[in-house]
Amino acid sequence: MLTGKVVGNVWATKKEPSLNGLKLLIVSPYDPRTGETSRAIVAADVVGAGIGELVIVVSGSSARKILGREDMAVDATIVGIIDEVEVEAGDGI
Template sequence: MIIGKVVGNVWATRKDEALNGFKLLVVKPLDEYTERDIPTIVATDIIGAGIGDNVLVVKGSSARKALDKNNAPIDATIVGIIDEVDIDDN
């Protein structure tokens, strides 16, 4: 799983039919431990996340399984909104 922050929305009038009805959000993955800069991703949202939320994202086949859409062209899905993250600096 990936921890990320929702930074935007994606609207696509024309897209693969399998994506119809899905909310698409732009997520900036966060690396709280090393603070690396990781490129943004687009993820489907099944839990009602919004801009500014810290979220849990699954990728690959897990992303499709979370949606029960094994044949859809989906690579990332938001599966949780994070309340708090504790990291041990040692």
């Protein structure tokens, strides 16, 4: 799992049929200790996240399992919206 910040939406009228009905968002992985972000990814959203929110993202087979379909063309799924993050000072994470 990773934490990320939702930075945008994706609309695609033509796509793999298994993706029909999925909300797709652009998520920038986010380090809560440093505030640094990294290369953005597209993730399916199952929790109703919106732009600017911090989220929890799962990837790989876990991303497909949460959607209930092992054969989907999905690499990342948003599974939670973060209310608060508390990080110990120092070398922590």
